[in-house]
Amino acid sequence: MLSLRFPISFENALITPFKPRPSRFQTPTVQSLPRLSSSLSLPRAATAGVVLKEEDRELSNNRFAPRGDFPPDGEPLPAGLQRELMPRHVAVIMDGNVRWERQRGLPAGSGHEAGARSLRELVELCWKWGIRVLTVFAFSYDNWVRPQVEVDFLMNLFEKMTSSEIDSFARDGIRISVIGDLSKLPNSLQKLISDAGDRTKGNFRLHLIVAVSYSGKYDIVQACKNISQKVKDGLIKVDDVNESFIEQELETNCTEFPYPDLLIRTSGELRVSNFLLWQLAYTEFFFVSALWPDFGKAEFVEALISFQQRQRRYGGRDL
Numbered sequence: 341m342l343s344l345r346f347p348i349s350f351e352n353a354l355i356t357p358f359k360p361r362p363s364r365f366q367t368p369t370v371q372s373l374p375r376l377s378s379s380l381s382l383p384r385a386a387t388a389g390v391v392l393k394e395e396d397r398e399l400s401n402n403r404f405a406p407r408g409d410f411p412p413d414g415e416p417l418p419a420g421l422q423r424e425l426m427p428r429h430v431a432v433i434m435d436g437n438v439r440w441e442r443q444r445g446l447p448a449g450s451g452h453e454a455g456a457r458s459l460r461e462l463v464e465l466c467w468k469w470g471i472r473v474l475t476v477f478a479f480s481y482d483n484w485v486r487p488q489v490e491v492d493f494l495m496n497l498f499e500k501m502t503s504s505e506i507d508s509f510a511r512d513g514i515r516i517s518v519i520g521d522l523s524k525l526p527n528s529l530q531k532l533i534s535d536a537g538d539r540t541k542g543n544f545r546l547h548l549i550v551a552v553s554y555s556g557k558y559d560i561v562q563a564c565k566n567i568s569q570k571v572k573d574g575l576i577k578v579d580d581v582n583e584s585f586i587e588q589e590l591e592t593n594c595t596e597f598p599y600p601d602l603l604i605r606t607s608g609e610l611r612v613s614n615f616l617l618w619q620l621a622y623t624e625f626f627f628v629s630a631l632w633p634d635f636g637k638a639e640f641v642e643a644l645i646s647f648q649q650r651q652r653r654y655g656g657r658d659l
Contacts, residue, residue, distance in 0.1 A: 415468050418641045425648040427601035429473040430466065431623070433615055434459065436607030436631030443631075449493045454633035456501050465640055466546055467514065473547045473597050477615045481521060481555035498552065499529045506536050513545030519591035520554035547595050554591070556617035563589035592619055599623070602647045604640075606632045624650055 417423055434455055441451030459476060466474045479494060502516075509516055518533045525533070566589045570576050576585070592598035600616065600623045608629040612620060626643040628635065651658065 417469060418637075420645045421469075421641065422648055423470070426470060426644070427647060428471065429475065429595075429597045429600045429602075430471055431475040431477075431600035431603045431616060431620075432462065433477045433603070433605040433609075433613060434632040434635075435605060435609055437633060439607065440631040440633045448490070449497075451631075451633060452494060452497055456497060458633050458635050459501075460505075461636060462640065463514070463546070463548060465637060467512065471546065473549065473595050473600075475549040475551065475592070475600060475616070477551045477554065477613070479520075479552045479554070480614060481553050481558065482614060484524065484553070495526055495529060499526075499532055502529075502532055502536055506539065509536075509548070510539050510543070513543045515540045515543040515547045516550065517547065517594045518550045518552055519594065520552045521558070522553065524553050549592070549595060551591075551615065554615070556612075556614045559591050559616075560586070560618055586618070590618060592616070602626060602643065604628065604635075604643050606630055606635050622652070622654055624652065 417426075437451035437455040439451070440454060441448070444450075462476075463474065478498065484491065506516075508514075516536050518537070522530055522533060563586050567576070567581055567585055571578055571581070587593070587598065590598065599619050599621075603612070603616075603620060603623045604626050605612075606628050608627065610627055624647050626646055628639055628643065630639055
């Protein structure tokens, strides 16, 4: 089901970095989930553990986050939202930064900087409202063909934002992972991503997954290659290969909840643009006309209310 809203005037007033209130709970030491991606082109080691059954995968898609495991932090949900129906995993295609700056006659890069402020606000809202995973499409593998000056600006902005937020993330229980072909990133940014992943891998309050130099098509291709290699090496048989094997080889195996419940795309575009192609099989879509720098709390609440009003059948039928 698609939901498309019409443009409204809404200016994002958030101008300071994300600084959530100090949490009132102790973050326990937990064993980290599958590792931070370093490059899509590198083969993964053989997957250990029990393969998920098909019915278990469907259940994981259909779960909603219980709210008893997080403190309320003094902020109730906005009117119209039900805590028991909040999605576990929200994915966002952050689109419209350049159009936003051009409409306002602002210098190049202003839209990306404003978009970074919108991302900070969204992270804070997910943190406050108990959403477990937030995956954002920051830079597509296909975006490398953009003008070099824009690419360089985005890489510098990503490095600056990661450096400025890592202390807050570590303190407030936010885990950060970056997925995509990171081998194409500047060496300094690769090291910063690795350090951020190591420093926050024990956090569990919110898992922020940033897709950089990411391709949904190649994500599936590299998963198939890795499985083929395991068959060649005699680790598994061809008849053993099923959906679960593929899912375990995808970049999103870094999280406990790899299948987004809700996908939001801004700027009025009605496509997924090579983002999480396998993982979005049963995801609910919400398309909003607002450009990404104008996307704030009001738009996020509207998307969540729309999500909570839908019936997710997974191929079944209402009785």
